[in-house]
Amino acid sequence: MxxxxxxxxxxxxxPQxxxxxxxxxxxxxxxxxVEIIVVFDGSAVESLADLDAGRHRIRTLPNNRTRGLAGARNTGIAAASNDYVAFCDDDDEWLPGKLAAQLPLLDDPHVPLVATGIRVLTTRGAHDRPSPARATHEDLLRSRITELHPSSFLFRTADARGRLGGIDEDLPASYGEDYDLLLRAAQLGDIVAVPEPLTLVHWDRSSYFTDRWRGVADGLGYLLDKHAGFATAPVGRARIEGQIAFAHGALGEHRSARTWAGRALRDDWRQLxxxxxxxxxxxxxxxxRVIAALNARGRGV
Structure with a gap:
């Protein structure tokens, strides 16, 4: 079927x-x-008539909500006409068996969201990052588990519009919207995944967030305040505090960087x-320079 x-x-x-x-x-x-819903965020809508969709369908829409990634994702969720909805970033790719491998995992009504492992493509080659088969809310407080990448997410459309609550459009610069969604979803049930790297994540080009450190700092600070669970998860809190510290350092705000670094090290002295x-x-x-070196190895801050 x-x-x-x-x-x-x-x-x-x-466009390319x-x-x-x-x-x-x-x-x-x-x-x-598949019904592909391309949401143009802050740029002119293209018809994409040059693409042959075959048995599939391609729709193009403007982002009619808050400008940014969160609003664009919500615009697409609202327009979805099928029982299942998936995300793919415009600079990433899927392998052919991705959806077929994921869909059976949603037969369990307690599963709110399904992901896959990822293959990170960098200037130095490919790095396979298998995902855990299951992740709890506590796991995600301790670690972002970057193998659970938004370009691999699949969930029920009714859940996205209902109990998951959509994407938080109040997040500064939409930074961390995927992590926020994972944390909220994991409060409803465990996140499950196909560990095989069926999603290709391209780090061989500049991300929109590479130099937008203000959004990174503000977005992560927002998440710390929003999710009360971090109060009892010092290792996870230190990880985010360390990322905020790095963002301030990249902005040239050295005193703030050292303040946040101090907080992180008080919570977890091992926080690199x-x-x-x-x-x-x-x-x-x-x-x-630090980010470039980490990304070339398939890692990030």
Missing amino acids: TTHVSVVIPTRDR LLRRAISSVLAQSSDVT RAYLALIVSLRILSGR
Whole structure:
């Protein structure tokens, strides 16, 4: 039996990458039919009439909600006409069997969200990052579990519009909207995943967030305040404090960087992000250089 899935792809001014992402979604196995909803966020809507969708369907819409990734995702969720909805970023790709491998995991009504492992493509090659098969709310407080990437997310459309509550459009710069969604979903039931790296994540080009450190700092601070569980998860809290410290260091706000690094180290003296933030705040290395070195190895701050 054919399953129908709506796939939301937010985009802005990346036509070639967008077409690569769409092509990978159209290449899903024959027992899945997709409706691709491309949401243009802050750029002119293209018809994409040059693309042959075959048995599938491509729709293009403007973001009619809050500008940014969160509003664009919500615009796509609202427009979805199928029982299942998935995300794919415009600079990422899927392998052909992705949806077919994930869909059976949603037969369990207690599962709110399904992901896959990822293959990170960098300037130095490919790095396979298998995901855990299951993650609890406590797991996600301790660690972001970056293998659970938003380009791999699949869930029921009714859940996205209902008990999951959509994407939080109040998040500064939409930064961390995927982590926020995972934390909220995991309060409803465990996140499950196909560990195999069926989602291709491209770190061989600049991300929109690479140099937008103010949004990173403000977004992560918002998440610390929003999720009360971090109060009892010092290791997870230290991780976010270390990321905030690094963002301040990259902004040249060295006193704030050292303050946040101190908080992180009081919560967890092993928090490496705090030490990286101190290195940046002391001008030993620039934030951009640190990020470039980490990304080349398939890692991030």
